[in-house]
Amino acid sequence: MSPPQLTRRSLLVGALGIAAASGLSGCVANNGPRPSTAAPGSKADIGEVEGTLRFAFWGGSDGETAGFAKIKKDFEARHPKATIELQTLPYDGFFSGIDRGILSRTAPDVFRVDYTSIGKYTSHGVLLDLTPYLSAAESSAFLPALYDAVRFEGRTYGVPHQTDTSAIAFSRKALDEAGIRSVPDRLDDAWTWEEFASVATKLRKSLPDDKYPFAYDWTAAGAYRWASFLYQAGGSLLTPSLRRSAVDGDPGRKAMAFTQRFFDERWVPANNTIKTTVYSDNFFLNQTVAMTFIGDFLVPELADTTNGYQGGEWATTYMPRDRAAASDLGGNAVVATRDTENPELAAAFLKFLVEADQMRDFCQLANELPTRKDLADTALDYAVRPDVMGVFTQQATTITETAVRETVVPGFASINTALQDQLELAFHGRGTDASVRAIDGAVQQAVSA
Structure with a gap:
């Protein structure tokens, strides 16, 4: 439908x-x-x-x-x-x-x-x-x-x-082979985090060892897109005054723990890191992943008949949601x-x-x-x-509203750089609590600079 x-x-x-x-x-x-x-x-x-x-x-x-x-x-x-x-x-x-x-x-x-x-x-x-x-x-x-x-x-x-903004592109063939017959076609029916985790787990079991369920689009200057999961969990990067970090809290720890599972459970390629040189669309184009988070501006690239996606039919669905739905500006x-x-x-x-x-x-x-x-x-x-x-x-x-306010603050470029550095460490073995505290401190330093 x-x-x-x-x-x-x-x-x-x-x-x-x-x-x-x-x-x-x-x-x-x-x-x-x-x-x-x-x-x-x-x-x-x-x-x-x-x-x-x-x-x-x-x-x-x-x-x-x-x-x-x-x-x-x-x-x-x-x-x-x-x-x-x-x-x-x-x-x-x-x-x-x-x-x-x-x-x-x-x-x-x-x-x-x-x-x-x-x-x-x-x-x-x-x-x-x-x-x-x-x-x-x-x-x-x-x-x-x-x-x-x-x-x-x-x-x-x-x-x-x-x-x-971001959404998910997916291979119909890969999802069918994993037994995933239903993909949300309404925003109100977007996968919850638990449902998204179930989809990723099914794909992990059905795919060859050198293929992965998905790739995310947080690479390099896109690091701020990680905050979408923070917003979905009910949190924010900054306090309402926009003068202090708000990452260190239950929503921050929940978002961090969930996104760390991407690597712990091998849902994403090991080199799908913040500072990689391979972007999410490239992982999808070379059919390393069955799904990928992309911005709408990349649709023409995937659809190109000569150099675009060659893995069969592909379509799009919505970002997962937790307490709320959220996406990036x-x-x-x-x-x-x-x-x-x-x-x-x-x-x-x-x-x-x-x-x-x-x-x-x-x-x-x-x-x-x-x-x-x-x-x-x-x-x-x-x-x-x-x-x-x-x-x-x-x-x-x-x-x-929170995403808009935070994205356009004068010091956001520094906040984004802080996220690049700290998320890279968070996805390479640093514990959840330590990662959240480190991000909180780095964002606070960026805001105060």
Whole structure:
């Protein structure tokens, strides 16, 4: 049976409830009240612009590349005297290059930034203040939680371009051979931790010794996704003030004990560690695992007829749940540097990026989720495997208010680095209690830095 269609309006807005529906301005660190009218001195009506703008982003899927190429073409058609130079760079080293450019004043005018990294830029005064360039209608066009992700101390420093989250891709053949006949096709029926453990155990027994039940997507900069299990257990990384670690508690110990079973019971490959060079999608593509946790942006890669998954039919299902369902906040904003020589051109380009038609077209090409309210109830025509994208759309409604608040704090990059170091040790023999205490201390140090 096909899952019921949840409206896209439930993405984050519905998931966060009344607080999100009325705006998270009082919940996200240092985010002041959202203005209801344009501020005095508004520059929202930019008009015609001209000049050259450098836009840097990391190389993603072919769909993302095509999406940005279309945006360039359409913007230049609207503004014939403007030129957008697209700079496609590797993700590894992307932000260190941006940082060096900001210090030397040679940074690109506009660059892409993920929500886990944006806090360090909004809090250090290196971005163009977009507040005067946005009308009240433009400011209120976004899903509230994601709009708050680009704000700091009441000012807006970018536009939330798209979002993504994790779900599970699985091989139908592998599950059938293990006797797993029922896979959740509704969010409300997602496997509990106990049910997920049972599925992993059955797969472990049915698979050859060199094959494994699943791989997780916590590698490298994705270490923060481990917190999804912490949220599912009813815990959080930080206290409500966002100033102290909250990992050392019963939910933290429960989440740690459960995820340590991934290695203890050989549910994941031994090299599916935090600091491995092999990502979760690669384990699935080479058929080392029967299931994998992936973000929706990887669907085109798995579906590629030449280099994609060759193990037969595959589909998607939901993240497991414990006390609650929860998933990670992924995706990216686009920002302009404070030192851009043409702030009006930069602002005009950012506003153009997130117009409804442009966002819809980009997300459909890239298999990603939009951030505008008026696209929330729109069924998008995804370019690749629209049949599996509904799972990610529904899964995104489980991104908790806590996850949003914690992911966009200014020091989150340091928190993520702390998780990388400590989770690596936790999955290589350190006991549960010691692991939780170590993570708690490292997160507290990151928050206090």
